[in-house]
Amino acid sequence: MRVEFINPFLSSMLNVMSTMAHMELIPEKPTLKKDETSMGDVSGLIGMISPEAKGSLSITFDAPLALATMKGMVGEAPDEINDEITDLVGEITNMVTGGAKRLLSEKGFDFDMATPIVVSGKNHSIHHKSKGPIVVIALRGELGKAYIEFSFDE
Amino acid sequence: MRVEFINPFLSSMLNVMSTMAHMELIPEKPTLKKDETSMGDVSGLIGMISPEAKGSLSITFDAPLALATMKGMVGEAPDEINDEITDLVGEITNMVTGGAKRLLSEKGFDFDMATPIVVSGKNHSIHHKSKGPIVVIALRGELGKAYIEFSFDE
Numbered sequence: 485m486r487v488e489f490i491n492p493f494l495s496s497m498l499n500v501m502s503t504m505a506h507m508e509l510i511p512e513k514p515t516l517k518k519d520e521t522s523m524g525d526v527s528g529l530i531g532m533i534s535p536e537a538k539g540s541l542s543i544t545f546d547a548p549l550a551l552a553t554m555k556g557m558v559g560e561a562p563d564e565i566n567d568e569i570t571d572l573v574g575e576i577t578n579m580v581t582g583g584a585k586r587l588l589s590e591k592g593f594d595f596d597m598a599t600p601i602v603v604s605g606k607n608h609s610i611h612h613k614s615k616g617p618i619v620v621i622a623l624r625g626e627l628g629k630a631y632i633e634f635s636f637d638e
Numbered sequence: 639m640r641v642e643f644i645n646p647f648l649s650s651m652l653n654v655m656s657t658m659a660h661m662e663l664i665p666e667k668p669t670l671k672k673d674e675t676s677m678g679d680v681s682g683l684i685g686m687i688s689p690e691a692k693g694s695l696s697i698t699f700d701a702p703l704a705l706a707t708m709k710g711m712v713g714e715a716p717d718e719i720n721d722e723i724t725d726l727v728g729e730i731t732n733m734v735t736g737g738a739k740r741l742l743s744e745k746g747f748d749f750d751m752a753t754p755i756v757v758s759g760k761n762h763s764i765h766h767k768s769k770g771p772i773v774v775i776a777l778r779g780e781l782g783k784a785y786i787e788f789s790f791d792e
Contacts, residue, residue, distance in 0.1 A: 523759075528767075531685020531686070531694070531751075531753065531755075532685070532752055533750045538750075538751070538753050539752065540685070540752055540754070540755045570767075571767070574765070578767075596687045596692075597687075598685025598686055598694055599693055599694050599767060599789070600767045601683050601694045601696060601764060601765065601766050602764075603762050603763070603764055604763055604765065605759045605762025605763060606759070607759055608757050608759025609758055609759060610755060611724045611728070611756040611757070611758065613724075613725070613728035613731075613753060613755065635753070636753075637753055
């Protein structure tokens with residue numbers, strides 16, 4: 485388990501949500517994913533490649549939290565997941581991964597990011613298929629939950 | 639539009655499905671994705687990074703086609719999408735991308751693959767968020783459709 489990766493991804497997520505959407509999320513204790521409990525309605529996914537390891541990251545939102553995030557950013561939001569929301573979730577995924585990339589680079593881990601993919605669909609679930617364990621960090625907002633998950637080939 | 643990428647991904651997909659699952663899929667004409675019509679029930683997603691471009695690939699299956707693929711490979715299949723099926727879709731995504739990687743390498747395009755992520759959830763849709771156009775290739779099987787989609791930053 486890449487425990488040294490947890491804080492860069494977590495602090496980058498909290499920072500992006502706070503500065504961009506004026507939203508303070510409360511993180512729960514990171515866990516290893518054993519069963520498929522972290523379902524959501526819209527997810528941003530991105531692949532990562534470093535000389536040492538390859539992996540993937542996902543950020544999954546409950547729909548009400550994703551909509552509230554847009555409202556926090558631009559003052560208004562649609563009533564349901566649409567292209568504006570999937571664009572926003574793609575941007576958040578890029579920013580969180582980019583922020584973590586800078587923090588990890590300071591620790592000597594350099595990785596390249598692929599381009600994000602956003603999945604929408606009520607109650608979908610995400611299955612990272614790298615060879616390593618899957619780290620899950622749940623974050624609570626007033627209107628729902630978000631989940632950061634990542635996994636790297638060891 | 640990276641037209642030169644179409645045939646490597648398409649021929650690799652047809653080859654994997656034919657040799658692994660004894661399933662002959664019929665490809666439709668590749669198109670550019672304009673609206674979100676290619677929904678499915680289980681998708682394998684992977685990030686790709688080359689010195690020239692970054693991008694993402696997805697392979698989306700209707701549930702009956704994914705189940706039939708497993709039956710074609712191992713002789714039996716579960717009644718619905720489970721971990722065996724998401725593992726299988728992750729493997730197929732790896733094999734198709736790996737096959738395309740070899741074919742593209744012969745043309746002078748070298749890229750690295752991240753690790754696959756599999757999404758399950760009825761009727762989800764996939765939104766590639768690179769800067770380039772999204773190429774979609776629909777493939778028809780007896781029991782449903784599959785879609786290969788890819789997009790690269792230009």
